[in-house]
Amino acid sequence: MKKLINGVDDVVTEALVGIAAAHPELRIDLANRIVYRGDAPKAGKVGLISGGGSGHEPLHGGFVGRGMLDAACAGAVFTSPTPDQMLEATKNVDAGAGVLHIVKNYTGDIMNFEMAAEMAAAESGATVETVVVDDDVAVQDSLYTAGRRGVGLTVLLEKITGAAAEAGRDLAATADVAKKVNAGGRSMGMALTSCVVPAAGKPTFDLPADEMEIGIGIHGEPGRRRVPLAPAREIAAMLVEPILADLDFTGGPVIAMLNGMGGSPLLELYLMYGEVKAILDKAGVTVARSLVGNYITSLDMAGCSVTLLKADADLLSLWDAPVSTPGLRWGV
Amino acid sequence: MKKLINGVDDVVTEALVGIAAAHPELRIDLANRIVYRGDAPKAGKVGLISGGGSGHEPLHGGFVGRGMLDAACAGAVFTSPTPDQMLEATKNVDAGAGVLHIVKNYTGDIMNFEMAAEMAAAESGATVETVVVDDDVAVQDSLYTAGRRGVGLTVLLEKITGAAAEAGRDLAATADVAKKVNAGGRSMGMALTSCVVPAAGKPTFDLPADEMEIGIGIHGEPGRRRVPLAPAREIAAMLVEPILADLDFTGGPVIAMLNGMGGSPLLELYLMYGEVKAILDKAGVTVARSLVGNYITSLDMAGCSVTLLKADADLLSLWDAPVSTPGLRWGV
Numbered sequence: 001m002k003k004l005i006n007g008v009d010d011v012v013t014e015a016l017v018g019i020a021a022a023h024p025e026l027r028i029d030l031a032n033r034i035v036y037r038g039d040a041p042k043a044g045k046v047g048l049i050s051g052g053g054s055g056h057e058p059l060h061g062g063f064v065g066r067g068m069l070d071a072a073c074a075g076a077v078f079t080s081p082t083p084d085q086m087l088e089a090t091k092n093v094d095a096g097a098g099v100l101h102i103v104k105n106y107t108g109d110i111m112n113f114e115m116a117a118e119m120a121a122a123e124s125g126a127t128v129e130t131v132v133v134d135d136d137v138a139v140q141d142s143l144y145t146a147g148r149r150g151v152g153l154t155v156l157l158e159k160i161t162g163a164a165a166e167a168g169r170d171l172a173a174t175a176d177v178a179k180k181v182n183a184g185g186r187s188m189g190m191a192l193t194s195c196v197v198p199a200a201g202k203p204t205f206d207l208p209a210d211e212m213e214i215g216i217g218i219h220g221e222p223g224r225r226r227v228p229l230a231p232a233r234e235i236a237a238m239l240v241e242p243i244l245a246d247l248d249f250t251g252g253p254v255i256a257m258l259n260g261m262g263g264s265p266l267l268e269l270y271l272m273y274g275e276v277k278a279i280l281d282k283a284g285v286t287v288a289r290s291l292v293g294n295y296i297t298s299l300d301m302a303g304c305s306v307t308l309l310k311a312d313a314d315l316l317s318l319w320d321a322p323v324s325t326p327g328l329r330w331g332v
Numbered sequence: 333m334k335k336l337i338n339g340v341d342d343v344v345t346e347a348l349v350g351i352a353a354a355h356p357e358l359r360i361d362l363a364n365r366i367v368y369r370g371d372a373p374k375a376g377k378v379g380l381i382s383g384g385g386s387g388h389e390p391l392h393g394g395f396v397g398r399g400m401l402d403a404a405c406a407g408a409v410f411t412s413p414t415p416d417q418m419l420e421a422t423k424n425v426d427a428g429a430g431v432l433h434i435v436k437n438y439t440g441d442i443m444n445f446e447m448a449a450e451m452a453a454a455e456s457g458a459t460v461e462t463v464v465v466d467d468d469v470a471v472q473d474s475l476y477t478a479g480r481r482g483v484g485l486t487v488l489l490e491k492i493t494g495a496a497a498e499a500g501r502d503l504a505a506t507a508d509v510a511k512k513v514n515a516g517g518r519s520m521g522m523a524l525t526s527c528v529v530p531a532a533g534k535p536t537f538d539l540p541a542d543e544m545e546i547g548i549g550i551h552g553e554p555g556r557r558r559v560p561l562a563p564a565r566e567i568a569a570m571l572v573e574p575i576l577a578d579l580d581f582t583g584g585p586v587i588a589m590l591n592g593m594g595g596s597p598l599l600e601l602y603l604m605y606g607e608v609k610a611i612l613d614k615a616g617v618t619v620a621r622s623l624v625g626n627y628i629t630s631l632d633m634a635g636c637s638v639t640l641l642k643a644d645a646d647l648l649s650l651w652d653a654p655v656s657t658p659g660l661r662w663g664v
Contacts, residue, residue, distance in 0.1 A: 002634060004603060014607075015599045015602040017606040018604075020611070077599075191333040214333070231337070262598075264632070267351075271337060271346045272350065273353060277354075290353070300595060300597050
C-alpha cells in the first residue's frame with residue numbers, strides 16, 4: 001500500500017488537522033471529528049448537517065461554509081459516523097430554526113442519523129428533519145444499502161439546499177427543496193480500478209487489467225456488471241443510458257456533473273464530459289449548468305460517475321447563489 | 333493501461349472538447365489547441381499567455397479566465413506546444429498593451445515560446461515580455477531542463493501576475509511582479525507511483541512497491557533519490573527542508589501550496605498539509621495563505637509537492653484579488 005499517511009488509525013483525524021490548518025475560516029472539533037462553518041450557529045437560519053464515512057473528500061467536510069453545510073461529521077474511512085457525533089453537531093448548529101440532516105442511503109448512516117435526531121429532540125428539543133439521498137440507478141439493495149444508494153447527487157443537493165437555508169427559507173421549505181432535488185436527480189458510476197482502504201492495506205476488490213466495473217458503488221460495492229475495457233465514448237453511453245431510462249430529463253434544464261472517483265486525471269474527466277454532453281445533446285437533454293472534477297470520491301479509485309438533475313428556475317437560481325466552501329466556491 | 337480515453341492520439345483535443353462543453357465562458361480554438369477567456373483581448377490590458385505539455389491539468393487551460401490567464405496553449409501530453417500555437421495566441425490576446433509569456437523552464441518550451449515571441453514581433457509588432465519559472469529545488473539540469481525545473485510555483489505566479497494585469501498594470505510592471513514571484517518561490521515534489529502516458533501505455537519509470545522518489549519532476553524525471561516508503565511526517569520533512577535550505581522564508585508572510593500529483597486522494601493531501609504546516613510553524617515560517625489540492629499534476633501519478641512563496645503586502649493583495657477560472661475561483 002502506497003499512501004501519504006502516518007498510522008492507518010490516525011488518517012481521518014490527521015486529515016482534519018490539515019483541513020483546520022488550511023481553512024481557518026472553519027472550526028474543527030477534532031475530538032468529535034466535526035467540521036463546522038466558523039460562524040455557526042447562524043441566528044434564524046436552518047442548520048444543515050451531513051456526514052458519512054471518510055474517503056469521499058471533498059464530500060462532506062469540504063462542503064462546509066456559507067451557502068452550503070453548517071457542519072459535517074466524519075466517520076472512519078467508509079464507515080458511518082456515530083449518533084453521538086450527529087447529536088453534538090445538531091445541538092451546535094441549531095439556532096432555533098431547526099436542523100436538516102442530509103443522509104446518503106446506507107443502512108448504517110440512516111440508523112445513526114435517526115438515533116441522533118431522536119436524542120437531539122429529547123435532549124434539547126431541537127426540531128430535526130431528514131432527507132435521504134438515493135440517486136444511484138445502478139442497483140437496488142446493495143452491500144450496505146436497502147433500496148438505491150446515495151451517491152453523486154449528494155453534492156448537488158448539499159449546494160442547492162444550502163442556498164435555500166442561506167436565503168432564509170424555513171425548515172419545511174428547505175426540506176422540500178432537498179426532496180425535490182432527490183426526486184429529480186439520478187447517478188451512475190464506473191471503476192477502472194479498486195480503491196485501497198488504509199486499514200485493509202489491499203484493494204477492496206480484484207479487477208483484472210482488461211476489465212472495468214459498470215455501476216460501481218462509492219465504497220467499491222459491486223455494480224451491474226463487469227465488462228472489457230472500452231473507449232470513453234462507450235463508457236459514457238453505459239453511464240448515461242441507464243440514467244435516461246430511469247427518468248425523463250427532456251423538456252427542461254438539467255444540471256450535469258461528471259465526477260471523478262479520485263484516481264482519474266482531470267484530463268480524462270473533461271474528455272469524458274465531452275462524450276457525456278454529446279450523448280445528452282443527441283437525446284434532447286438541455287444542460288444548463290455543469291460541474292467536472294473530483295467531488296465525491298472513493299479514495300484512489302480510478303473511474304467516474306455521471307449525475308443529472310432536473311432543475312427548474314428555482315433550483316437553478318439556488319445553484320447559482322454564492323457558495324464559499326473548500327470544495328465549491330463562487331460568487332463570493 | 334486503464335484510462336478514460338478513446339484513441340491515444342485524440343486525448344488532448346477531446347479533452348478540450350469537454351472543456352468547451354463545460355465552460356461556455358471560455359473560447360476554445362480546437363484546431364490550434366488554445367483555450368481563451370471569452371472576452372479576450374481585453375482593451376488596455378496586458379495579455380497573459382502560458383502553455384506547455386498537457387497532462388498537468390488544471391494547469392494551464394484550467395487557469396484561463398478573469399484575473400488569471402488570457403490564453404493557454406496545450407501541447408501533446410508532456411510535450412511543448414509549437415511556436416505557431418503561441419504565435420496565434422499572442423496575436424489574439426494582444427490589445428496593444430503587450431503580452432507576457434509565462435514559461436516553465438523546460439528546454440522545448442523555452443525555445444518554442446522564444447520563437448513565437450520573435451515571430452509575433454515581426455508579424456504584428458507585438459511587444460512580448462517573457463518570464464521563466466524555475467522553482468524546483470530538487471535538481472539542477474534535469475532530463476528536459478537546463479537549470480532548475482519549473483513546477484508548482486507556476487500556479488501561484490499565474491494567479492498573482494494575472495491579478496496585476498487585471499488591475500491595469502503595464503507590461504513592465506506586470507513582468508516585474510512575475511519576476512518577484514519567481515525569485516521568492518521554491519518547490520519540491522515526490523512520487524509514490526509513476527504516471528502512465530497514454531501514447532506509451534506503460535509506466536514512465538519503475539518504482540518498487542516499497543520505494544518512493546523524492547524530488548520527482550512533473551514528467552516523471554528523476555529526483556534526488558529513491559528511498560523506502562516512510563510516514564507522511566517524514567515525507568513532509570523531506571520536501572520542506574530542502575526548500576528552507578534553499579531560501580530563507582522567515583521574517584514575512586508566505587503563501588503555501590500542497591499540491592497533489594493527480595492520483596493521491598484529497599484525504600491524504602490534507603493530511604500532508606497538516607504535516608507541512610507543523611514543520612513550517614516550528615521553523616518560524618508564517619503561512620498567510622494556503623492552497624491544498626490538485627493544481628499542477630502529472631496525469632495519474634500518486635504523490636505531492638510543496639511550494640512556498642514569500643509574499644509581501646502587494647503580492648498578498650494580488651493573491652486575494654478576484655479570480656474566475658475553472659481551476660481557481662474566488663471573489664466573483
